Amino acid sequence: MSFQEILDSGKFAVTAEIGPPKGTDIKEMYHHIEVLKGKIDVANVTDNQSAVMRISSLAVCKIVLDNGMEPVLQMTCRDRNRIGLQADLLGASVLGIHNVLCLTGDHVNAGDHKQAKSVYDVESVQLLKIVEGMNNGKDMSGNEMKGGTKFYAGAVVTPEANPLEPQLVKFEKKVKAGAKFFQTQAIYDMEKFKTFMAYARKFPVKVLAGIVVLKSAGMANFMNKNVPGISVPQVLIDELKAAGKEKSLETGINIAARHIKQLKDEKVCDGVHIMAIGMEDKVPMIMERAGLL
Amino acid sequence: MITGEQKPFEEIWNMVKDFKKVLVFGCNTCVAICHAGGGKEAEILASLLRMRAAEEGAAIEINHAAVERHCEPEFFQPVMENIRTYDLILSTACGVGVNLLSENIGDIPVFPAINTEFFGAVPRAGEFTELCAGCGNCILHLTGGICPIARCSKSLLNGPCGGTNNGNCEVSPDIKCAWVLIYDRMKKLNKLDLMKEINEAKDWSKAQGPRNFKVKVLEEIKK
Numbered sequence: 001m002s003f004q005e006i007l008d009s010g011k012f013a014v015t016a017e018i019g020p021p022k023g024t025d026i027k028e029m030y031h032h033i034e035v036l037k038g039k040i041d042v043a044n045v046t047d048n049q050s051a052v053m054r055i056s057s058l059a060v061c062k063i064v065l066d067n068g069m070e071p072v073l074q075m076t077c078r079d080r081n082r083i084g085l086q087a088d089l090l091g092a093s094v095l096g097i098h099n100v101l102c103l104t105g106d107h108v109n110a111g112d113h114k115q116a117k118s119v120y121d122v123e124s125v126q127l128l129k130i131v132e133g134m135n136n137g138k139d140m141s142g143n144e145m146k147g148g149t150k151f152y153a154g155a156v157v158t159p160e161a162n163p164l165e166p167q168l169v170k171f172e173k174k175v176k177a178g179a180k181f182f183q184t185q186a187i188y189d190m191e192k193f194k195t196f197m198a199y200a201r202k203f204p205v206k207v208l209a210g211i212v213v214l215k216s217a218g219m220a221n222f223m224n225k226n227v228p229g230i231s232v233p234q235v236l237i238d239e240l241k242a243a244g245k246e247k248s249l250e251t252g253i254n255i256a257a258r259h260i261k262q263l264k265d266e267k268v269c270d271g272v273h274i275m276a277i278g279m280e281d282k283v284p285m286i287m288e289r290a291g292l293l
Numbered sequence: 294m295i296t297g298e299q300k301p302f303e304e305i306w307n308m309v310k311d312f313k314k315v316l317v318f319g320c321n322t323c324v325a326i327c328h329a330g331g332g333k334e335a336e337i338l339a340s341l342l343r344m345r346a347a348e349e350g351a352a353i354e355i356n357h358a359a360v361e362r363h364c365e366p367e368f369f370q371p372v373m374e375n376i377r378t379y380d381l382i383l384s385t386a387c388g389v390g391v392n393l394l395s396e397n398i399g400d401i402p403v404f405p406a407i408n409t410e411f412f413g414a415v416p417r418a419g420e421f422t423e424l425c426a427g428c429g430n431c432i433l434h435l436t437g438g439i440c441p442i443a444r445c446s447k448s449l450l451n452g453p454c455g456g457t458n459n460g461n462c463e464v465s466p467d468i469k470c471a472w473v474l475i476y477d478r479m480k481k482l483n484k485l486d487l488m489k490e491i492n493e494a495k496d497w498s499k500a501q502g503p504r505n506f507k508v509k510v511l512e513e514i515k516k
Contacts, residue, residue, distance in 0.1 A: 078447075082494065104454045107446055109464045118447065125451040126494040140494070158455040166476035170452030173491050185455055228458035 003042045003070055003099050004152040007181060007206040012264045013271030014292060015072065015183065015208055016040045016283050018064055020055035029060070030067070032280040037069050039284050039293060044101060044183070044273070047074040051111025058088055061097045072154070073097050076105025081121035082130065082140055089134055093149040101154045101183065102127040102174075125173045128153055132178035154181035157207075158229035159196035160189070167229075168199070175203045183273040186212035186223075188232045190262055197268050206270040209263055213279060213286065214252035217241040253282060257289035264290070295323040295387040296421045297330060297407040299338070305383070306345055308404045312353060312381040317342070317406065318394075319359030320386035327421055329407045330385030332359030338385065338406060363390025366397055377401060411443075429499030435487060437478030442495075444471035450492040452476075 006013050016036055021029055036043055043064050047057040061071035073092050075085065089100065104124045108116045122130065130140045137148030155174040161167035171182075182200070187193045187209050200207050212230075214220050217240040220232040236255060243251035260272050276283050287293045299305075309315050317339040325331025339357035346353045358376070362368040363386035369376075376382060381402055384391045388409040395403045411423040426443035432450075433440060442448045446464040453472035456463025460473045479488045 104447060104449065107456065107464050109446070120447045120449070121497060122494045123447065123449045123451060124454075125491055129491070129493075156455060161453070161455065161457055162459050163457075163473060163476070166453045166472050167455075167457070169476065169485070169489055172489060173451050177491060228456050228463050 002152070003072065004180070006041050007270055011041075011271075012292070013042075013206075013208060014040045014274065014287060015042050015044055015271065016274045016276060016280065018043045018045050018060060018071075018280075019049060019277075020045065020057065020060040022052065022054045024055075026055070026063070029063075033064060033067050033069060035281055036283060037067065039287060040069075040274075041271075042070040042072050042099060044072040044074055047076045047103070047105070048079060048111070049106070051078065051106045051108045051113070051116075053111070053113055058092055058095075058097070061092065062095050065096055070099065071097055072099040072101050074101045074103060075127065076103045077120055077123050077127055078105030078108065078118055081119050085122070085127060086130060086134065086139055089131065089149060089151070090145075093134075093151070098149075098151055099154070100131060100151045101156065102131065102179070103156055124155055125170065125177045128155060128174055128177035128179050152180055153178055154183060155179040156185065157182050157200075158185040159187055159193055160185070160231045161229045162231075171200070172203070175205055179205060181206040181208065181270075183208045184210040185229045186210040186275065188214075188230075188236055188259075190259060190268075192231075193263075194266075194268055208271040208273040209259075209269050211256050211260060211272050211274045211286075213249075213256045213274075213276065213282065214240060215279075216245070216248040216252070219252075253286055254289065257286050260286065260290035260292070264292070294326060294412060294415070295389070295409060296327045296411055296413045297324050297387050297409045298327070299329050299334065299385070299407050300405070302341065302345075305338070305406050306342065308406075309342060309353065309355075309381060309383055310346075310349070310351060314354045314379045315342070315356075315381045315383055316376055316379040317355065317357040317383045317385065318363075318376065319357065320361075320363040320384075320390050321359050322362050322364075324385060324387055324407060326415065328419070330387070332357070335359050335385050338383075342383075363387070363394055366393065369394060369397070373398070426500070428495070428497075429504065430496055432492070435492065436475045437482060437484065439471060439475045439478055441471045441475065444469075444474070450495060452488070 045057045045060045057074050061073045064071040102124050108118050131151050131153045134149040137145055157171045158167055217237050220237045223230045224232050240248050240251050263269055274283055317335045319332040319335030321331050335357040339355050342355045360368045383406050384403050385406045391403050391405045413421045413423045423443050425440055428442045446462050453470055457470040462468035462470050479485050
């Protein structure tokens with residue numbers, strides 16, 4: 001079943017990430033693919049994540065596909081103009097990659113090439129419209145193409161953005177522009193997320209909740225302070241603290257599993273997107289504890 | 294106005310050290326307001342360079358002068374004969390001035406002593422801020438008079454990115470999130486519906502140089 005078929009079937013979907021490495025040694029990445037294969041439904045392949053230069057998302061999507069897993073091509077607008085983006089979309093399409101996540105992309109300021117010239121010729125909403133046009137056989141300038149694409153297009157949303165209202169305006173624009181699924185920024189407050197979902201359910205889109213495992217109370221505090229749109233409730237920080245240093249990762253994994261189980265059991269959303277950030281090995285364990293394997 | 298900041302002194306010294314007769318040439322309009330390139334700053338820079346030359350034992354004659362503007366030939370033409378006696382003009386005007394003087398002066402090099410930054414406002418004395426990027430295709434009527442091209446770090450056209458952070462930009466807490474400003478303004482103006490409409494991809498061809506235009510009315514009169 002394709003990603004779209006899975007979501008349309010009503011099955012609680014699980015997606016995770018494959019982060020392309022910097023350099024041509026891809027042994028560890030192959031290992032991550034092996035660990036996740038057959039467990040998760042599709043793997044997002046990040047696109048120069050955090051503006052750190054790595055193997056291209058497109059190339060790794062092809063590797064993921066060839067190794068028996070369905071990829072989601074993450075595509076940011078930071079590094080390519082409208083010509084480059086469309087060319088890569090066509091490239092992905094002929095390689096058999098048919099899911100795309102349209103992002104604006106972290107600013108180069110966050111990455112390891114801070115002096116780079118950012119592109120942002122178009123942004124996430126406009127990229128979604130480009131994809132929709134190409135699905136209808138036309139490029140962005142309205143030229144007929146010899147063969148269109150058939151992308152299942154998605155986008156991201158930050159349910160805990162502060163302030164939230166402008167973020168929701170953008171969410172609605174993304175829906176209007178053709179987003180069919182959303183993968184959210186990491187969420188930790190289930191009640192707040194339910195409130196967001198009560199709103200999001202008004203739109204004909206599938207929503208996968210972003211899950212990032214908390215490794216320690218320190219990490220939670222760091223994210224609260226430094227990562228926009230992430231808010232870890234104090235009660236979770238206390239839980240991690242109480243677990244002590246040795247047990248804190250274990251506790252973080254249990255929290256993630258507990259959240260996933262709750263989201264599934266209460267049918268809060270359509271699935272989860274687990275961003276393991278270097279802990280891909282732990283994804284199957286999280287899924288097991290959430291009762292998904 | 295055009296803003297700029299003086300280049301690091303070492304960089305300037307390396308530009309001028311091999312010349313024999315140097316004029317530090319100031320511009321008394323925009324760059325004078327930002328204390329980077331007016332007559333006063335040209336004078337100070339000239340004396341700093343003389344001191345350095347003395348320290349290094351370099352025999353360089355260094356003088357200073359200034360005119361009102363470097364971006365229109367009529368302002369520097371009257372002193373052209375004098376400035377052509379130098380073998381380097383170290384201009385403290387903006388890049389426009391450096392270009393135009395280079396075009397008009399003949400075989401004498403014109404070097405920049407300042408880094409031209411942006412055209413900006415002066416919200417408070419000594420403080421400069423970029424509010425317009427001169428993109429050639431204004432949309433301020435759609436964004437509550439707040440320009441996302443100039444004021445959003447990603448020049449986004451359809452709302453804030455995920456990096457919006459308590460009203461600030463992910464790039465720096467010193468930058469306000471332009472889209473939060475726009476949202477608040479549109480709300481006050483009762484125009485949030487306008488913000489909900491998708492802004493199409495921008496025609497960047499209007500923003501890319503080299504750009505020039507002629508005043509149509511004057512062209513008609515000439516005919």
